[in-house]
Amino acid sequence: MNIVDHKKAIAVDNLDIHVINSCNLRCQGCNHLANFGYEGLFTENELVEWINPWKNRLSFKRISLLGGEPLLNPHLKNICVAYRRLFPSEETKLRITTNGILINKCPWLKELIQEYNIHVQVSLHVLNGRTQYPKLIDQVMQGLRLIEKWAGETPRPVEYKWGPYVDSKQKLNFQVFYQGAGCDIKPFKHDNIVESKRHCTCDTLQLYKHNLYKCAPIAYLREVLKKVGVKNNADWQPYLNYIPLTPDCSYDDLKRFMGTQPKPEWTCRMCPPYSNVILSKDRELFEQPPGVASRK
């Protein structure tokens, strides 16, 4: 059980953790860049190791386990159980964020919802994208009905301290932080970091491979550039030199990092200082070929 020293622990509203990098969809403008198809699949032991150095220094109101598509990870059930042991329900909302396509292939979600107070949020990309895929819509709707049933059967009231056990999100407009596509992506170049931050749709704290990052784009940029073969591109070098907060940091370093995290910083120069949003209804999404969830 996690013992948090609330006098010293710094409060965090939400921490995102990738349990997998791959996804079974490729949504244009994905905030976590999963549309670039970079790989990585993590086990409960790895994820416990990542969080261990932080769990007594930060106090998490919510932890979101996502990716990529978390239901592609065969270790997800064990990850959720391990995290619930570390973070009691009274203190932390533990949430899986999924695109819903695989819910009906994961009957163990019932136990996670009913016994471990795990919340499931379904992002309804397939309902809103420019191209409609009836088979995927059907799968997601079946899955949604299933988890709503499981939440409804839960002996405790469904409206728990942290809100309903399951919910869904329809309108997901993504601010695209780069210019171009594929191996031709480029950062924006300007000094108006305040405007970049004002238009940002993905400024959530990330824990990735033991370290804390300001936001998803800066956390996963290296993986993406490696995947598309442009990690030596000069335009991206300043951002590849970003130094995340490592577990050996001092309490003062942590306080400073957490104080700056919600604010505009130099990293925001890579993002557009204006709205560069792809609306849900204009977004193209594609099914990934099978076998994308590899461990590399």
Ligand code: SF4
């Ligand atoms: S479903 Fe779409 S938005 Fe969500 S992680 Fe996959 S590619 Fe990104």
Ligand code: SF4
């Ligand atoms: S660098 Fe700044 S503007 Fe860009 S995604 Fe991160 S927090 Fe948002």
